[in-house]
Amino acid sequence: MVLDFAKEAIEKAATHSINFDELKAGKANIKVFGVGGAGCNTATWLYNKGISGAAVYALNTDALHLSVTKADDKILIGKELTRGLGCGGYPQKGREAAKEAISEIKKFVAGSDMVFILAGMGGGTGTGAAPVVAQLSKEAGAVTIGVVTMPFECERARIDKAEFGLQELRDVTDTVI
Secondary structure, X not given: OHHHHHHXXXXXXXXXXXXXXXXXXXXXXXXXXXXXXXXHHHHHXXXXXXXXXXXXXXXXXXXHHHHHOOOOEEEEOOHHHHOOEOOOOOXXXXXXXXXXXXXXXXXXXXXXXXXXXXXXXXXXXXXXXXXXXXXXXXXXXXXXXXXXXXXXXXXXXXHHHHHHHHHHHHHHOOEEO
């Protein structure tokens, strides 16, 4: 019976040869990056929930949206390229904006064991910048996981961009949800 198994395990635990007090388990360094408008909205939601065990970061090209985003730290990417006004739905601009801030992003991903990248596919910043952040995370040695939203059927104009961005993200992450 299950209770007999549990009772036996408890009795044997006292005589077990492993000293569990001497084991030093490390703590994983987990970071969550919200990239673009949708990613920053998700990061704000997580931050407000008060998640523990992970640092929350927000990256955006839209300075106004970034100012209302809640996170442990924020990076305005593409300061020169977009002047804080966003990407206008152009993923190439989002990619270039992330590359402009590459040294800042590298500092944030350094030492990470696991990185979650939150983004909405189909717009400019999330679609273009998320793969850049993912690539830098992988280069830093982190297990890298993309968590994305895709456009609705009625958003036909965004679907092709989203599919392309999703494939780019898949190419540089361990997995995408």
